[in-house]
Amino acid sequence: MTGLHQRLQETQxxxxxxxxxMIQxxxxxxxxxFTGAAERLDMTLYLCQALFCDEPLQGLPCGQCRSCRLVESQTFPDIHLVEPVNRMxxxxxxxxxxxxxxxxGIEGEAQVFVFEDAETMHLNGANALLKSMEEPTGRQYFFFLSQSSEKILPTIRSRSQYVYFPETGQHFQKELERTGLLKTQAQFLDHLLQGRKNLLDTIGQAWCLELExxxxxxxxRFLAGDIKSFVALSGLVSLADDKDKQGLLLDTIEILLGQEVPARNRLSLLEDLMEARRAWQANVPLLTSLERFSLKNL
Incomplete structure (x- = not known):
């Protein structure tokens, strides 16, 4: 193991x-x-190595070839880094x-566009990106990096695959364990809340754990193909009486799908759940969005 792979193996x-x-x-x-811990940039560069590696090993970047070295040093010509100017x-x-x-691209067909501190992007700039994101011509990849998802414009979040990077050392989880929670409960809350302590203060541990x-x-019941799970959705949605709670409900379904569904079946379900999230973000009622997801997969 070398470079990016070594660091990510140790931290994430x-x-x-x-x-x-996913690469393979x-x-x-x-x-x-990508939001959360600083390794979000390392992961971005690792995925870029996977795109440009000259000598992949079992489908994964070798980390040693000319292209991999240029990517790690952030000097590869087909990776375009956009950073804020005067905080925007x-x-x-x-x-x-x-x-x-x-x-x-200069080196090949693919091009990568990386936006650091993506929460600082002006609304008009985000809107200008939409066509390229929705109708990519050729092999274009977009990475939006931020410490927190809360200030990311909906136009970006709804069109991107969202991944949270937990802080190294799991500080928030350990803090939750010190309050008397079981380790599994603390892990769930850490994953769900992504360090947003203010949200936990507003909603409360009890509500989050009951939601789980x-x-x-x-x-x-849903994974067993029980049609009654469709009827039960209305009761599930009734737990979430505001936008924050509805977002956490979708996040909880996503987390548990990742834990309970075998990898070979997981991707299509998560893609359909993302479609439900996009519909909800476009002001389709949450119950309607989840009913469509449920009917498609029962």
């Missing part, structure tokens, strides 16, 4: 394995939103980068 082993499976299956998304990613910066989206219990019960 679970996410590294997840992305390695050829299932890389064209747009990602301006519309002009996005428009400049869009002129390159229509062009072919009820979603788990519903999910077992």
């Amino acid at each position: 082993p679970v996410l590294l394995q997840r992305f390695q499976r 299956a050829g299932k890389m998304s064209h747009a990602y939103l 990613i301006r519309t002009e910066q996005v428009r400049d980068i869009l002129t390159q989206v229509s062009q072919s 219990r009820q979603v788990f019960t519903w999910l077992q």
Whole structure:
């Protein structure tokens, strides 16, 4: 192991394995939103190595070839890094980068666009990206990096695959355990809340843990093909009486799907759940969005 792989193996082993499976299956998304710990940039570069590696090993980047070395040093010509200027990613910066989206890469067909501190992107800039994200021409990949998802524009989040990087050392989880929670409960809350202590203060541990219990019960019936799980959705949705809680309900379903569904069946379910989330973000009622998801997969 060398370079990026070594660091990710030490700091984000679970996410590294997840992305390695995705790379080997050829299932890389064209747009990602990475939030949380600093390793979000390392993972972005590792995925870029997977795109450009000259000598892949069992489908994974070798980390040693010329392209892998250039990617790790952030000097590969087909990776375009956009950073805030005076605390903002301006519309002009996005428009400049869009002129390159229509062009072919220098080293190959793929091009990668990385937006650091993506929460600082101006609304007009985000809107300018939409067509390229929704109708990519050729092999374009977009990475949006941020410490927190809360300030990311809905136009970006709804069109990206969202991945949270837990802080190294699991500080929030340990803090929750010190309050008397079981380790499994603390792990769930850490994953669900992504360090958003203010949200936990507002909603409360008890509500979050009850939500996990009820979603788990519903999910077992749903995965067994029980048609009554469709009827039970209305009771599940009634637990979430505001936008924050509805978002956490969707997050809980996603977390538990990842834990309970074998890898070979997981991807299509998560993609359908993302469609349900996008519909909800576009103001389709949550119950309607989840009913469509349920009917498609029962």
